[in-house]
Amino acid sequence: MNKITRLVLIIFSVVISLIIFISPSTMPIPKPMIAETKSMEIIATNLDNPRSITFGDKKIYIAEKNGKIKSIQLDTLVAKTLTSIHVHDTFNGGLLGLVTHPNYVKNHYIYAYFTYDDNNGMLWNKVIRITDNDDGHIDIMTIFDKIPGSKFNNGGVIKFGPDNKLYVATGIISNTSKSPQDVNSLEGKILRLNYDGTVPSDNPFSNSIFSYGHRNTQGMSWDLAGNFFTSELGDVQNDEINLIQAGQNYGWPMQKCFSNEDAHFIPPLRCYDPGIEPGGILTYENEIGSNLIISSLRNGSLYNLKIDQNELHSQQIMLSGIGRIRDVGIGYDDYIYMITSNTDGKGFPSRDDDKLIRLKK
Secondary structure, eight states: OOHHHHHHHHHHHHHHHHHHHHSOOOOOOOOOEEOTTOEEEEEEOOOSSEEEEEEETTEEEEEETTSEEEEEETTTTEEEEEEEOOOOOOTTOSEEEEEEOTTHHHHOEEEEEEEEEOSSSOEEEEEEEEEEOTTSOEEEEEEEEEEEOOSSEEEEEEEEOTTSOEEEEEEESOTTOOGGGOTTSOTTEEEEEOTTSOOOTTOSSSSSEEEEOOSOEEEEEEOTTOOEEEEEOOSSSOEEEEEEOTTOBOOTTTOSTTSOOOTTBOOOSEEESSOOOEEEEEEEEETTEEEEEEEESSSOEEEEEEEETTEEEEEEEEEESSOOEEEEEEOTTSOEEEEEOTTSSSSOOOTTOSOEEEEEO
16 A cells, blocks of 8 residues: 555545544434323423422422522523522432422422531531522521431432421431431431421421331322322332331331331332332322322333322333433423433433423323
């Protein structure tokens, strides 16, 4: 091969490499697979590791793990950053939970749960109340503090129940900790608080604890009958759906799913082994009855389970093909909304992840 031929081949190779380098990726984004007649609409893109969604009037608030709270006016789709909280953004810590007050229309209260560092090397979680004033000014106050924190399992879901009490799921410091079995520790619990952070007089113990023996609760929801359902992450496997009752022990770390038949422990309604890594859950009433909708991170699906006399039946996939699904909720328009979680370090994000998605009827 002479010098001219070699030079031509080198130039050709460089040109082809440049074309490949500057061309957009041709790898297709997986097409959503939507059951029956449902369709979906992408409301927002390029969210940064969103963890929770909540609704207030015609707004949706989105918690990003880095501490930002985004708000979107759903009737106009105008978006803004409401505030940015200083959090300890670790593997599974940061801004984790968000919920609006049941009387949000009048008081504009938003509650947030996040992880922070006390500057002495200790991680904690706290609950704050934010007032989103009409003039754009916000007020922030701490209502509950010193919930044990860790890098990995902080719980973080917060919801108001039908009794207008604030329920707060806490996590564990480590898988070997026995504190979830201690009703004087805040580790591995579901707490029940008044809207100002004080302890209700009718709690089952003389403190904030409502139930105990939990590992890492990720979702809470109540059906119209007042039944309280949760989703809980196991240790790689043994993910659970639980029916929560006041003062009861759900077993962790002594019982994992059905591993211990001790009568003192409440068994789960459903155990997933291998796990599905459940996120947020939602009870939903329609013409065929009560349903429990479960978002799944590991399987990248939205599941629908029928609720019949406090039992779960006929699990079906409502939606898949959009990657990891973190949280799900119902907006003022009665549509189901969800957020993806493909930028959390475990997924395969596309260029416009993460997304807020609305399922249309």
